[in-house]
Structure formats: C-alpha cells, structure tokens
Amino acid sequence: MKRQLDRREFLTSGSRAGAGLVFAGAALAQADAPQPQPAPQPQPAGAPVRIGLVGYGKRGRSLISTLNALGPDVEIRAVCDVLPERVTEAQTALEGMGRPKPTGYAQGEEDFRRLCEQEDLDIVMNAAPWHWHVPICVAAMEAGKHTATEVPAAVTVEECWQLVDTAEKTGKHCVLLENCCYFRNAMMVLNMVRNGLLGEMLHAEAGYQHYRIANNVFDAEGNLLWCGEHEARRDGCLYPTHQVGPVGQWMNITRGDQFAYLVSMSSKSRGLNLFAAKHFGPEHPLATRQYALGDINTTLIRTENGLTITLYHDTQAPRPYDLIYRAQGTNGLYMGTLDKIFIEGRSQGDQWEDIAPYLEEYEHPLWKALQQNALGHGHGGGDYIMMYRLIKCLQAGIEPDSDVYDAVAWSVIAPLSEMSVADKSRPVDFPDFTRGKWRERQPLGIVEA
Ligand SMILES: NC(=O)c1ccc[n+]([C@@H]2O[C@H](COP(=O)([O-])OP(=O)(O)OC[C@H]3O[C@@H](n4cnc5c(N)ncnc54)[C@H](O)[C@@H]3O)[C@@H](O)[C@H]2O)c1
Structure with a gap:
C-alpha cells in the first residue's frame, strides 16, 4: 500500500515521528475512484444489531454502558483488547447486565483481525488509541462489516484516503462516533x-x-x-x-x-x-x-x-x-x-x-423525543442519542447521519x-x-x- 505509514514507527521514532512523518504522509492527490458498491440493506425486522467492540478502556466501558441502554436492539457479541484482563472485565460487566458473555479476543495488538473475520457481526466499533483506528476500520470493512470509530477517525492524510477508498470499495458504512x-x-x-x-x-x-x-x-x-x-x-x-x-x-x-x-x-x-x-x-x-x-x-x-x-x-x-x-x-x-x-x-x-x-x-x-432516556448517559445524554440514531439507521438500512x-x-x-x-x-x-x-x-x- 503506497500510502500506508507504519503506525508503530510513528510511536517509537521520537525525532522523526512529528511533523516530518506527517509531511511524508501528506499525499494530497486524489486516488482513482473505486467502484461504488450497492447500498447496505435493512436488517430483518426486529433483529438486533450485532456488535464487536475493540478497545475496552475508559471510552470502551462507557460505550458498552450506552449500548446496553438500547436493550434488545443491540447484541454485543465480541470484545477485543490487548490486555486480557480488560476482555475479562468486559465479559463480566456484560454478564452483570444480564447479557450473554461475548467472545473474547486478547491475543496481541492485531487480534482485532480475527474478531473481524470470525465473528458474525453487523458492525465493529472501536475505542482503541488513535493510531489503531484506521487498521481496525479497514479490517472490519474488508471483512464485510460496517464500522464506527472513536474520534478522530485517522491521524494522517494517508489514513484518511485509506478509509475513503475502503468504504467506497466495500460499500460499508464508516461512521465517526462524534457524540458532540x-x-x-x-x-x-x-x-x-x-x-x-x-x-x-x-x-x-x-x-x-x-x-x-x-x-x-x-x-x-x-x-x-x-x-x-x-x-x-x-x-x-x-x-x-x-x-x-x-x-x-x-x-x-x-x-x-x-x-x-x-x-x-x-x-x-x-x-x-x-x-x-x-x-x-x-x-x-x-x-x-x-x-x-x-x-x-x-x-x-x-x-x-x-x-x-x-x-x-x-x-x-x-x-x-x-x-x-x-x-x-x-x-x-x-x-x-x-x-x-x-x-x-x-x-x-x-x-x-x-x-x-x-x-x-x-x-x-430527537431531544424532544429522547430526553428522558438520554439524560444520565455520557456527555449530558449526547452519547445515548448518538448511539440510538446509529443503531436505528442500521436496523432500517438507511444512511447514518x-x-x-x-x-x-x-x-x-x-x-x-x-x-x-x-x-x-x-x-x-x-x-x-x-x-x-x-x-x-x-x-x-x-x-x-
Ligand atoms: N467521544 C468521546 O467523548 C471520547 C471520550 C474519551 C475518549 N475518546 C476516544 O476513545 C478512544 C479510546 O480512548 P480511551 O480514553 O478509552 O483510551 P484508553 O487508553 O483508556 O483505552 C484504550 C484501550 O484500547 C486498548 N488497545 C490498545 N491497542 C489495542 C489494539 N491494537 N487492539 C485492541 N485493543 C487495544 C487498550 O488496552 C485500552 O484498554 C480514543 O480514540 C479517544 O480519542 C472519545
């Protein structure tokens, strides 16, 4: 991949990893347009949205709690984190909420690829650190799943193009979880x-x-x-x-x-x-x-x-x-x-x-209709309304906001x-x-x- 930067290099090569690397990745030219794929279809009526989550840190915990508030509209089937104890914590938390135990993935920092390939999911959400957002989103879309990423979606111009190219090629949604x-x-x-x-x-x-x-x-x-x-x-x-x-x-x-x-x-x-x-x-x-x-x-x-x-x-x-x-x-x-x-x-x-x-x-x-449900959830209720809309759009097969x-x-x-x-x-x-x-x-x- 001509435009791909090595994200570990960014984090480890102190002197080069600042503006220099960003400049190196600044391929501002347009790529050839991939062929657009057919629009995503609605889910079967009443079916829950099946979710895999990558990254169970501070934000991952909050996302799980918001998703749980959406009741039978969501099913959290798999959780991945580089730290096995975090995966266990997520499984315990979900069982404590009366949900089935999700499959755990904790075999290293690329284990999200197995989650994307092996699990029967509608969407992969990620709350991992920034430099993992694009690899996770790309792996999800290439495995035929929609994806929703924590903010920001990408760190370099190169990575932005990767997301666009992959979303266009696969016809999958790539949504920013921008609660604000x-x-x-x-x-x-x-x-x-x-x-x-x-x-x-x-x-x-x-x-x-x-x-x-x-x-x-x-x-x-x-x-x-x-x-x-x-x-x-x-x-x-x-x-x-x-x-x-x-x-x-x-x-x-x-x-x-x-x-x-x-x-x-x-x-x-x-x-x-x-x-x-x-x-x-x-x-x-x-x-x-x-x-x-x-x-x-x-x-x-x-x-x-x-x-x-x-x-x-x-x-x-x-x-x-x-x-x-x-x-x-x-x-x-x-x-x-x-x-x-x-x-x-x-x-x-x-x-x-x-x-x-x-x-x-x-x-x-949306606030008139959902205020009572939203208040008490993260960021003054914004997290709830964001997640509610995303899940409803996926269920209806319409474009997210x-x-x-x-x-x-x-x-x-x-x-x-x-x-x-x-x-x-x-x-x-x-x-x-x-x-x-x-x-x-x-x-x-x-x-x-
Ligand atoms: N929308 C918001 O309001 C909001 C608020 C806080 C954080 N965030 C975003 O959420 C993301 C996570 O932030 P955080 O504060 O939870 O960070 P965190 O460090 O608390 O959690 C990140 C988690 O990802 C795990 N992880 C790291 N690399 C991984 C990999 N390769 N595969 C799987 N898991 C991996 C870590 O072990 C950790 O558990 C960031 O993108 C951040 O900007 C958004």
Missing part, C-alpha cells in the same frame, strides 16, 4: 439553522478546551500515556472533531460546501512541563523533556462557499471546560459559552437574550494543521475526499426519532 454532534445545544443550533433563524451562515467558533493532562497524558506513576505520545511529538489541532463535527453539520460540509484551506498557529508549550514538575518533581524526565504541542493552538478554516471557522485546541493550561459553539449568520448568533442568543429584530438593542424561550421553540426533535466523507473531512484538520504550524502558518488546502460529490450531496436533514 448530538449535544443538546449543538442540535438546537442545527434546527435553528435549518429553519433560517440565524439567516445565512457566516462563521462558527468552537474549541476543544478541556484541561485533561491527568489520566490522559500522564498516569499517576509518572509515565507518558499513548495520548501523551502524540502531544510530545505533534503540534497542531490534534483533536478537532468535537469542535468541528457540529459546525460541519450546521455548514453542510461535504454536502453543498467543503473546507477549502486552513491556517494554524500554536503558542509555546508550557503546561506539560509545569504539570510534570509539580506532580513528579522538577528533575523527573517528564518535567525536563521537550513537548511539541503548544498549549493553545488556533486554526482558521475557510470553506469553498466563503464561510469561516475558528477552532481552538486548548488542553494543557488550567481552565474550565468549554466547547464554545458560536454559530453566526446574517441575522444574529448563538454563543454556547454564554448559552445566549442575539437575533436582529427580536432581541432588544444589542443585548444577549436568554436561550430558554428559543430552546422551547427550536429544541431538536454522518459517513466516511464527514469522518475524514473533520479528522484531517489535525495533520493539515500540523503542516501549517510547522511552516509559519502557511495556508494548506484540504483534499477533496468526496472527489467532487460534495456539490450534489444533500445536507443532513432534521432527523426524527
């Missing part, structure tokens, strides 16, 4: 945009602003975790899909509009050294080493239709959690940080308005921003993963429960 698209305020904004409240869309601002060094970058014993390996060696907007997923749906990205180019800039990196010095001591190797990722990365995107987006990646400096979610059009704007709105002709003077009456008017139909083109359009911001940061914020063009289809593809509608 199902957040209550994000869906309310989608409903407002579809109903014209904000006017014509002009701009959005969103940020992954989440101080999350403990348990994500370092463990309590002073080791660098897999996520920390990325932060140590890469500089850019490394985790872009929570910010840009909802924005992409508001702006019809890959469905009438397309990201055209971005520029990206990072501040210096201080937070990881300061955190390590405070928790492990000033002489600890994690306190004295260099980290690539700047504490605050800012990325600007312009779309083909002239809309603009500001994205922040801000995870290393102490701060409250805030995804921002500003959506601005020709009539006014919603500002998620404040949870307030301004609409010309409706709001008084130049004052923000409380969102409550608007929420009543523009609550998304997002597809492989969305997954890669949102994920590729990470490697493209790395290129821009490494080259004095120069503009970097987005590849057209849809091969021109974005002009005809229909925007996501206001889907019902």
Whole structure:
C-alpha cells in the first residue's frame, strides 16, 4: 500500500515521528475512484444489531454502558483488547447486565483481525488509541462489516484516503462516533439553522478546551500515556472533531460546501512541563523533556462557499471546560459559552437574550423525543442519542447521519494543521475526499426519532 505509514514507527521514532512523518504522509492527490458498491440493506425486522467492540478502556466501558441502554436492539457479541484482563472485565460487566458473555479476543495488538473475520457481526466499533483506528476500520470493512470509530477517525492524510477508498470499495458504512454532534445545544443550533433563524451562515467558533493532562497524558506513576505520545511529538489541532463535527453539520460540509484551506498557529508549550514538575518533581524526565504541542493552538478554516471557522485546541493550561459553539449568520448568533442568543429584530438593542424561550421553540426533535432516556448517559445524554440514531439507521438500512466523507473531512484538520504550524502558518488546502460529490450531496436533514 503506497500510502500506508507504519503506525508503530510513528510511536517509537521520537525525532522523526512529528511533523516530518506527517509531511511524508501528506499525499494530497486524489486516488482513482473505486467502484461504488450497492447500498447496505435493512436488517430483518426486529433483529438486533450485532456488535464487536475493540478497545475496552475508559471510552470502551462507557460505550458498552450506552449500548446496553438500547436493550434488545443491540447484541454485543465480541470484545477485543490487548490486555486480557480488560476482555475479562468486559465479559463480566456484560454478564452483570444480564447479557450473554461475548467472545473474547486478547491475543496481541492485531487480534482485532480475527474478531473481524470470525465473528458474525453487523458492525465493529472501536475505542482503541488513535493510531489503531484506521487498521481496525479497514479490517472490519474488508471483512464485510460496517464500522464506527472513536474520534478522530485517522491521524494522517494517508489514513484518511485509506478509509475513503475502503468504504467506497466495500460499500460499508464508516461512521465517526462524534457524540458532540448530538449535544443538546449543538442540535438546537442545527434546527435553528435549518429553519433560517440565524439567516445565512457566516462563521462558527468552537474549541476543544478541556484541561485533561491527568489520566490522559500522564498516569499517576509518572509515565507518558499513548495520548501523551502524540502531544510530545505533534503540534497542531490534534483533536478537532468535537469542535468541528457540529459546525460541519450546521455548514453542510461535504454536502453543498467543503473546507477549502486552513491556517494554524500554536503558542509555546508550557503546561506539560509545569504539570510534570509539580506532580513528579522538577528533575523527573517528564518535567525536563521537550513537548511539541503548544498549549493553545488556533486554526482558521475557510470553506469553498466563503464561510469561516475558528477552532481552538486548548488542553494543557488550567481552565474550565468549554466547547464554545458560536454559530453566526446574517441575522444574529448563538454563543454556547454564554448559552445566549442575539437575533436582529427580536432581541432588544444589542443585548444577549436568554436561550430558554428559543430552546422551547427550536429544541431538536430527537431531544424532544429522547430526553428522558438520554439524560444520565455520557456527555449530558449526547452519547445515548448518538448511539440510538446509529443503531436505528442500521436496523432500517438507511444512511447514518454522518459517513466516511464527514469522518475524514473533520479528522484531517489535525495533520493539515500540523503542516501549517510547522511552516509559519502557511495556508494548506484540504483534499477533496468526496472527489467532487460534495456539490450534489444533500445536507443532513432534521432527523426524527
Ligand atoms: N467521544 C468521546 O467523548 C471520547 C471520550 C474519551 C475518549 N475518546 C476516544 O476513545 C478512544 C479510546 O480512548 P480511551 O480514553 O478509552 O483510551 P484508553 O487508553 O483508556 O483505552 C484504550 C484501550 O484500547 C486498548 N488497545 C490498545 N491497542 C489495542 C489494539 N491494537 N487492539 C485492541 N485493543 C487495544 C487498550 O488496552 C485500552 O484498554 C480514543 O480514540 C479517544 O480519542 C472519545
């Protein structure tokens, strides 16, 4: 495979594994279009969706709990993890929920291939570390299964093309499990945009602003975790899909509009050294080493239709959690940080308005219908609504709310921003993963429960 990078090399060759490797993988040219396959068929009426899960860490546990809440609509048939004790833990947890014991796969880091090939499944979901997402998704689709991956879908431009090529060749769904698209305020904004409240869309601002060094970058014993390996060696907007997923749906990205180019800039990196010095001591190797990722990365995107987006990646400096979610059009704007709105002709003077009456008017139909079931599940209920929709779409044989083109359009911001940061914020063009289809593809509608 000409475009495939060795993912273990990325994680082990410290000096080369940052921008250099990403540049090496930046094959922006289009591949030959594989022949499209027939659309997936509905499942037999009432049949559960049969699922295999790869990766039973923090997120895998949460996904199992959300899936379990969908009752007889799902059957979790197989679980894979490199750590055998995690597979046993998953089996015990599912039995404790009154479910059959899933088959376990724990024979090394490529054992997901056996799961994909041997199990009778409709979909393989993965909550493994980032560098395994593409190998797992590709193995699943090539074994005739749909796939749904945790975020981001891919780490390099090369990997994005691999997902597109494989989804097109096999006709299987490749869905990003982007739960933020199902957040209550994000869906309310989608409903407002579809109903014209904000006017014509002009701009959005969103940020992954989440101080999350403990348990994500370092463990309590002073080791660098897999996520920390990325932060140590890469500089850019490394985790872009929570910010840009909802924005992409508001702006019809890959469905009438397309990201055209971005520029990206990072501040210096201080937070990881300061955190390590405070928790492990000033002489600890994690306190004295260099980290690539700047504490605050800012990325600007312009779309083909002239809309603009500001994205922040801000995870290393102490701060409250805030995804921002500003959506601005020709009539006014919603500002998620404040949870307030301004609409010309409706709001008084130049004052923000409380969102409550608007929420009543523009609550998304999925939230109206599912709120009681969703609340109490992860991320304010967004995890439940995401999983509910995916499972219902699979059962009905209809297109999920997002597809492989969305997954890669949102994920590729990470490697493209790395290129821009490494080259004095120069503009970097987005590849057209849809091969021109974005002009005809229909925007996501206001889907019902
Ligand atoms: N959508 C969200 O809100 C959200 C929240 C947290 C994490 N995530 C995503 O979920 C994924 C997992 O994150 P996490 O925090 O659970 O990480 P984690 O380290 O807690 O869990 C990862 C698990 O994958 C296993 N694993 C590693 N390599 C594997 C392989 N080759 N085959 C099978 N299993 C393998 C590990 O043993 C571990 O159990 C990441 O992509 C992350 O970005 C998403």
